[in-house]
Amino acid sequence: MGAIETLLEPFFEETSPRRGLPAAAYTDKEFWDAECMSVFTRNWICVGFVHELKVSGDAVPIKIAGHPLLLVRNKEGAIRAFHNVCRHRCLTLVEEPRNVGKLIRCPYHAWAYDLDGNLRASPHFGGVNEHYSKGFDRKQNGLVPVRTHIWNDWIFVNIDGDAEPFEDYASTIKERLNGIEWENLNCIGTLDFGEIACNWKFIMENFIEPYHVQFVHASTTDQPLEDHFTIIDGNCLGSAVDLQEEIGTSGSLGVSSRYLTLYPNFILGRYFPDQMGVYLNIPTGPGTMMQKRALYTTEGQSLSEEAIRGLRKLWWDVHKEDHEMTERLQLGRASQVSAAGGVLSPAWEDSVRAFQDMVARDVTSRKLPKEGIYNDNQ
Ligand code: FES
Ligand SMILES: [Fe+2]
Numbered sequence: 054m055g056a057i058e059t060l061l062e063p064f065f066e067e068t069s070p071r072r073g074l075p076a077a078a079y080t081d082k083e084f085w086d087a088e089c090m091s092v093f094t095r096n097w098i099c100v101g102f103v104h105e106l107k108v109s110g111d112a113v114p115i116k117i118a119g120h121p122l123l124l125v126r127n128k129e130g131a132i133r134a135f136h137n138v139c140r141h142r143c144l145t146l147v148e149e150p151r152n153v154g155k156l157i158r159c160p161y162h163a164w165a166y167d168l169d170g171n172l173r174a175s176p177h178f179g180g181v182n183e184h185y186s187k188g189f190d191r192k193q194n195g196l197v198p199v200r201t202h203i204w205n206d207w208i209f210v211n212i213d214g215d216a217e218p219f220e221d222y223a224s225t226i227k228e229r230l231n232g233i234e235w236e237n238l239n240c241i242g243t244l245d246f247g248e249i250a251c252n253w254k255f256i257m258e259n260f261i262e263p264y265h266v267q268f269v270h271a272s273t274t275d276q277p278l279e280d281h282f283t284i285i286d287g288n289c290l291g292s293a294v295d296l297q298e299e300i301g302t303s304g305s306l307g308v309s310s311r312y313l314t315l316y317p318n319f320i321l322g323r324y325f326p327d328q329m330g331v332y333l334n335i336p337t338g339p340g341t342m343m344q345k346r347a348l349y350t351t352e353g354q355s356l357s358e359e360a361i362r363g364l365r366k367l368w369w370d371v372h373k374e375d376h377e378m379t380e381r382l383q384l385g386r387a388s389q390v391s392a393a394g395g396v397l398s399p400a401w402e403d404s405v406r407a408f409q410d411m412v413a414r415d416v417t418s419r420k421l422p423k424e425g426i427y428n429d430n431q
Contacts, residue, residue, distance in 0.1 A: 057087055057416050063393050064413060073394040074409045076386040079252040084416065085339040086119075091415040092317050093118035094212040097222050099319040099333060100124065101208040102347055104240050106132055110152045110168065114145070118336050120212055121145050122199060125157070127168035132203055134210050135170050135196040146196075157196070170196030205235050206347065207319070207331060225287035226315045230323065237353035238329070241361050244369055246344040246376065252386075253318065253336035255379040256344065257408060260312055260320050260332075263292040264401035269374050273367065275307050283404040285427050288316045288411075290404045316411050327352045330368060340383055346372065403427040 060077055078084050100115050106126040113124045114137050123137035123146060137145050139159040146157055156165040156173060165174040172191040179186035200211045202219035209219060216222055263281035266274060276294045284291040291313040311323040320332040329351050335343040348364055350356065385391050397406050407427055414421050
């Protein structure tokens, strides 16, 4: 049995209530490395917003779970993703978001690639003014592409190339968003939270359990606990609130909502009738991650500057409340008391357990537990 299997033994025990993942799953380099090689390579992961690559030549580097990647808008306007690594001596090619023009040029020995990754220049590689050498084929030394799928404003990649087609992978979250006319989606702003000092899983878990809402967001929302439920539906885990009485107006938190994720790192909040938020969650290490949130209207409407300012402040405050909790979850993992993982509410955190089961499946390649072990309260 491998070290990770051993670590997860208490997690797999059929206790009542169920335990959460052990502390080491949030703090240890070994577990993080296992996630980088499994969770983040074999699934579809969200790595960027289309709206950040406006014109041909716009390039955004992103390092996700140890993989340096480069997103580029090509001449035809399509978004491409590559490993952000020069094929000569493997330097990272682009360090900051910028427009590279027509060519991605490596600063070390000036190899240059076009926006589709083809190697176009390898100056003096074979000697002075000899740009080729025996057996060296530029065609074999282009940038290595990464499988990409664009869904609305969101860029997904599948690093090992073997995941099921995105349409199938994301079918359940898409079904739950039926009725939205995607062509009317309008991005009205982005919040950049920078680095959050917690493991990426705490942010996901926080989003899919409705248990904390009434306590952590008491000043920003009035959604009563009894109107909430959890969602466990294929790769879509989440929580939701159907208010018996709508107490707020569009753009407040007092409306019926859907908090949906697409395993492993995509988060979408839908706030009826006409608003949406999508989060880019970039894990950067066992105890750190980066987060941005894009704000959208779903019926094409534009809002006044004042309304947008109000929304930005609302969501900034709400997420700061969440981040304080998730950073303290991380701090608590330093204690021996959290070694065995804490306990999960069968009513409100079965979605958290389902998420953790998927992580455990990926790092150990075990099968998921049988359906039906979760509370069916939808
Ligand atoms: S490492 Fe890129 S050109 Fe040499
Ligand atoms: Fe929250």
